[in-house]
Amino acid sequence: MMKLLIVEDEEIIRQGIVKKVANCKLPIDSIVETGDGISAMEIMENDTPDIVLTDIRMPGLDGISFIELAKTTYEKIQFIVISGYSDFDYARRVMRQNVSHYLLKPVNDKELKEALQQCIEKISEQRETTKRLEQMDMNQQLSEETIRQYMLTKLVQQGDIEIGDKEKWNSYVETLPQRVNYYQTIIFKLEPFQMPLRSFLIGDERLVWFAIKNMVNERFLQAGIAGLLFEHAINDFELVFVVGFERQEQTMVMEQLLQAVITDNNHFLKLEMTIGVGSIVKQIDHMQQSYQQAKYALCNRILQGTKQVYEALVRNRVERRLLLTEQDEEMLLYWLKNNQYKAVNQWLERAVLSIAEDKSANYFHLEWYCMDFYLLLRKYLLKETNMTEWLIGEVEDLIQYIQSASNVKEVITRMQQYIHNIQGYWHSNASTSDVMEEIKQYIDDNFHEPLTLQSIADQYFIHPNYFSRRFKERFGEKFIDYLTKLRMNRAMQLMSETTMKIFEIAELVGYEDAAYFGSVFRKIFGMTPKQYRDQLP
Numbered sequence: 001m002m003k004l005l006i007v008e009d010e011e012i013i014r015q016g017i018v019k020k021v022a023n024c025k026l027p028i029d030s031i032v033e034t035g036d037g038i039s040a041m042e043i044m045e046n047d048t049p050d051i052v053l054t055d056i057r058m059p060g061l062d063g064i065s066f067i068e069l070a071k072t073t074y075e076k077i078q079f080i081v082i083s084g085y086s087d088f089d090y091a092r093r094v095m096r097q098n099v100s101h102y103l104l105k106p107v108n109d110k111e112l113k114e115a116l117q118q119c120i121e122k123i124s125e126q127r128e129t130t131k132r133l134e135q136m137d138m139n140q141q142l143s144e145e146t147i148r149q150y151m152l153t154k155l156v157q158q159g160d161i162e163i164g165d166k167e168k169w170n171s172y173v174e175t176l177p178q179r180v181n182y183y184q185t186i187i188f189k190l191e192p193f194q195m196p197l198r199s200f201l202i203g204d205e206r207l208v209w210f211a212i213k214n215m216v217n218e219r220f221l222q223a224g225i226a227g228l229l230f231e232h233a234i235n236d237f238e239l240v241f242v243v244g245f246e247r248q249e250q251t252m253v254m255e256q257l258l259q260a261v262i263t264d265n266n267h268f269l270k271l272e273m274t275i276g277v278g279s280i281v282k283q284i285d286h287m288q289q290s291y292q293q294a295k296y297a298l299c300n301r302i303l304q305g306t307k308q309v310y311e312a313l314v315r316n317r318v319e320r321r322l323l324l325t326e327q328d329e330e331m332l333l334y335w336l337k338n339n340q341y342k343a344v345n346q347w348l349e350r351a352v353l354s355i356a357e358d359k360s361a362n363y364f365h366l367e368w369y370c371m372d373f374y375l376l377l378r379k380y381l382l383k384e385t386n387m388t389e390w391l392i393g394e395v396e397d398l399i400q401y402i403q404s405a406s407n408v409k410e411v412i413t414r415m416q417q418y419i420h421n422i423q424g425y426w427h428s429n430a431s432t433s434d435v436m437e438e439i440k441q442y443i444d445d446n447f448h449e450p451l452t453l454q455s456i457a458d459q460y461f462i463h464p465n466y467f468s469r470r471f472k473e474r475f476g477e478k479f480i481d482y483l484t485k486l487r488m489n490r491a492m493q494l495m496s497e498t499t500m501k502i503f504e505i506a507e508l509v510g511y512e513d514a515a516y517f518g519s520v521f522r523k524i525f526g527m528t529p530k531q532y533r534d535q536l537p
Contacts, residue, residue: 002120005033005034005051007034007058010055011035013055021116023109026117027120032047037062037066051116056082063094068097068316080099080115095371095395100115100118152228153232153240182245182251182282184254185243186277186278187276188261188273189273189274189275189298189301190272198268198269213229225250225257227241248280258275274301274310277294278293294312297312297363299402303366313362324372332347333379335347341423348373348412348416349412370402374395390425390463390467392418393463397465436470447510449510483510484524505529
């Protein structure tokens with residue numbers, strides 16, 4: 001069930017939006033409407049919506065203030081902003097609140113439907129993740145340690161302990177002091193590693209993780225600090241430590257301990273570890289807040305490198321500098337309009353590197369700058385074409401990529417990819433419908449090649465995330481599922497009609513690793529390639 005709240009002070013426009021939403025025929029079960037931000041907050045207290053579609057200019061409490069206030073309590077709500085003002089500063093301020101979409105009045109039917117559809121998909125994915133965690137939590141076949149990992153992951157991700165969880169939770173907190181007055185979340189992020197590693201052989205991954213956790217626990221136990229250490233159930237190469245303190249003064253030795261953990265891992269295992277520290281909270285139900293701040297703190301490794309300890313990073317406490325001036329905007333728009341893409345790329349690289357070189361800058365400054373640049377491109381494209389998202393995706397795509405980047409160079413490369421797409425699009429002069437059919441035909445003809453989402457995106461000047469969404473929307477299945485089906489059908493045909501070896505068939509249908517081909521085949525058909533061939537008449 002999806003609930004939508006529409007906040008718009010002009011009655012005629014509001015009713016028009018209600019009608020447009022109804023015509024979208026999306027799975028929205030409830031639409032509530034109001035004319036200002038104050039009444040919207042009152043409505044949300046009684047019945048929290050999944051999606052809020054709000055205007056900017058409203059009496060009493062304007063849209064930006066409304067979103068800022070709402071997000072302090074309702075973090076999971078998806079916000080779509082509509083405005084009759086194409087002013088760049090408004091878009092910039094709004095996007096810094098991590099809203100999902102920014103639409104201009106009069107609202108285009110197609111853009112509204114796409115924005116709502118993407119919000120619904122994201123909410124559905126969040127619900128599916130929650131459901132999966134709960135199912136795994138209740139699965140009796142799982143080991144006690146796995147159940148513990150998933151339950152604690154749910155705590156730091158969602159910030160709540162359900163009634164059914166409390167009994168299990170009480171059994172896990174026995175290692176904490178009896179009188180816990182303060183809690184803190186610490187994230188240990190390891191750079192991806194492969195086996196063999198040092199004295200560990202292939203297949204010894206669990207032993208490596210045991211060694212890492214043992215080093216962390218030993219350091220903290222020596223300092224008399226107890227906590228709950230667990231592997232994040234979803235995020236790879238991430239350990240989470242929920243620490244409990246009786247007195248706040250106990251946190252004074254924290255930085256020294258964490259530096260020692262980094263040194264231990266680097267010395268004994270040659271692993272790169274970065275640590276993010278969340279703020280101290282007084283209630284276990286607020287662990288989500290501490291965890292999120294630790295996640296943002298970890299993002300500072302993009303600017304300042306790995307093997308360091310980064311303190312809690314809180315968005316609304318960071319100074320909001322003017323990173324993209326009016327003069328910058330005018331210059332960049334001039335270059336874009338005159339096809340001077342090399343100048344744009346060079347300027348972008350210098351600007352991002354200057355943020356990295358600024359010792360007082362943190363991750364949020366980088367994120368805000370990239371968002372400003374994204375919005376500038378969006379402003380330019382909206383006047384030139386109806387394929388804006390095709391070329392640069394949604395702002396959420398950008399934020400997710402930045403947060404997953406390892407360093408500044410990766411961020412620069414992604415931002416410059418936007419310029420590459422724009423330049424290529426003008427030369428190709430393609431339309432969305434023509435390109436989607438062309439891409440599908442290209443996949444049909446070349447499925448035996450090492451195709452990926454990114455390689456397709458590079459060739460057709462399209463944002464990979466947007467292409468993934470459009471492909472599923474157009475053809476009813478994910479790109480990777482469609483590609484796998486083509487390969488598996490051809491593999492079955494070759495096994496039936498030839499005497500070729502399995503590894504030769506794997507290579508012919510696009511898999512360099514025969515073992516991986518076999519695992520994919522078994523997952524789809526429930527038997528190995530050899531078993532399939534043996535049962536043929």
